[in-house]
Amino acid sequence: MTLKYLNKDFSAGVAVFLVTLPLCLGIALASGAPLFSGLLAGIVGGIVVTLFSGSEVSVSGPAAGLTVIVFDSIQRLGSYPNFLMAVVLAGVIQFLLGWLKAGRLSSFVPSSVIRGMLVAIGIVIILKQIPHALGWDADYEGEFEFAQADQRNTFTEIIEALSHPNAGAILISVLCLGLIAWWDYSAKKGIKFFKTIPGGLVVVLVGVIINQLLVLWFPAMSLKEASHLVRVPLIRDWADARAAFNFPAFEILANPQVYISALTLAIVGSIESLFSLEAADKLDTRRRISSPNQELKAQGIGNVVSGLIGGLPLTLVAIRTSVNVYSGAQTRLSSFIHGLLMLLAVFSIPQLLNYIPLACLAALLISVGYKLAKIEIFKKMYREGSDQFIPFIITVLAIVFTDLLIGLAIGLIVGMIYIVYTNNLSAISVGRDKETVLIWFKKDVSFLNKAHLKEVLAALKPGDYVFVDGLRAQFIDHDIFTTLEEFEADAPLRGIQVEFKGITRRKIAKQKSNAIIQKTITGE
Structure with a gap:
């Protein structure tokens, strides 16, 4: 003191x-x-x-x-x-x-x-x-x-x-x-x-x-x-x-x-x-x-x-x-x-x-x-x-209408749900230019991203050319990998062309990414 x-x-x-x-x-x-x-x-x-x-x-x-x-x-x-x-x-x-x-x-x-x-x-x-x-x-x-x-x-x-x-x-x-x-x-x-x-x-x-x-x-x-x-x-x-x-x-x-x-x-x-x-x-x-x-x-x-x-x-x-x-x-x-x-x-x-x-x-x-x-x-x-704002205001209302501990528990649950939700949305980006579609894994993807990925794949149309880039993901969960494999198998039936880059499980993706970065630095 x-x-x-x-x-x-x-x-x-x-x-x-x-x-x-x-x-x-x-x-x-x-x-x-x-x-x-x-x-x-x-x-x-x-x-x-x-x-x-x-x-x-x-x-x-x-x-x-x-x-x-x-x-x-x-x-x-x-x-x-x-x-x-x-x-x-x-x-x-x-x-x-x-x-x-x-x-x-x-x-x-x-x-x-x-x-x-x-x-x-x-x-x-x-x-x-x-x-x-x-x-x-x-x-x-x-x-x-x-x-x-x-x-x-x-x-x-x-x-x-x-x-x-x-x-x-x-x-x-x-x-x-x-x-x-x-x-x-x-x-x-x-x-x-x-x-x-x-x-x-x-x-x-x-x-x-x-x-x-x-x-x-x-x-x-x-x-x-x-x-x-x-x-x-x-x-x-x-x-x-x-x-x-x-x-x-x-x-x-x-x-x-x-x-x-x-x-x-x-x-x-x-x-x-x-x-x-x-x-x-x-x-x-x-x-x-x-x-x-x-x-x-x-x-x-x-x-x-x-x-x-x-x-x-x-x-x-x-x-x-x-x-x-x-x-x-x-x-x-x-x-x-x-x-x-x-x-x-x-x-x-x-x-x-x-x-x-x-x-x-x-x-x-x-x-x-x-x-x-x-x-x-x-x-x-x-x-x-x-x-x-939503976790904030729900925490406020929950504490006011219950007590401190119960309100905090409710607020914490809602806050965690929003973290998972926003993380799911930010992990996968989708871009379209006419029939060309880019699906880009911006970071690690887990089973929590599976629902979002399935929605993206289901929205593809016949005649689309789909490029899936997983080079930035250091870890791709087994559920995600299996979903992509199934999509690749079914794509010809839907009239869709598919190309994968860096779509491998676990640390293999990280190794590939590191190799590409190293080649870029050395100019090879």
């Missing part, structure tokens, strides 16, 4: 800290785990994982994508200490995956899917924060799924919030959104004060002050109920401090179920971390390339530590990473600062944290969501062509 960018990194760290607090608590609540377990995971993600991470801008912590798995695992294993053993084992598995270089699999994810994921996250952030901005805080912070546990969905929740507006929350969220826009504008203009002071901290302080003034002067509008505020468990004495920590039950190692839970956590957590790492690299303004294998090791170490002290399982989290980047983070120091602030604040000033209205945090998150899902991104992807 370097102190060169301390100003920007500190400002970003404060912003991430403020947003992370309620998210960690909400995810713990949804997981059926002790509230403090979410905070501990956030602290470990900020301090421990940051030190070993393969990324300079990513932020790790408890993830909404694991809540269902965590809830089911706690029920199946019988107690939270038993579940903690699964978290430790999951960390060991993740570290081994990193050591085995399994992280390289993330390189096979199409960029259109990663872009779709980022935009979808931005849209979901906005949609999920609208109820909090309106003062309807029935659902926990950090909820990401479209279909909710209370039988509502993202849109019906917004409708419910619109039918129960809270004037105080609306006032706070609107003023805080205006303050964010003004602060960002002033910082971009180069005014030193606005570039130096953390805008997120100012927004939260303004939110707290407005709410306290409402308590004094307009109590009916104020956000007095605990449901509208951050709710950090209080550490009043040594007994509370000891109760905040849980430790794994090693006797559960005799139960095979713990290994199933550990493997599930490791695989799902690793997938989410690798996808989020790809997204973090695309968000990074300095375009640094992170090591996915190092990230898996870091996540493994983090999960071992988190499990040993009673924390939830953690992953690299795209939402918090987005907040980090858009708050100006330059190095991993920002994530470390966020973890350090969580540690100090949770154990020293929890009472003060509980004055923060969720409405002002909603304003912070909505501003980040807007930056992730600007309309210019849709226009840019559309201009890049259907092979990029």
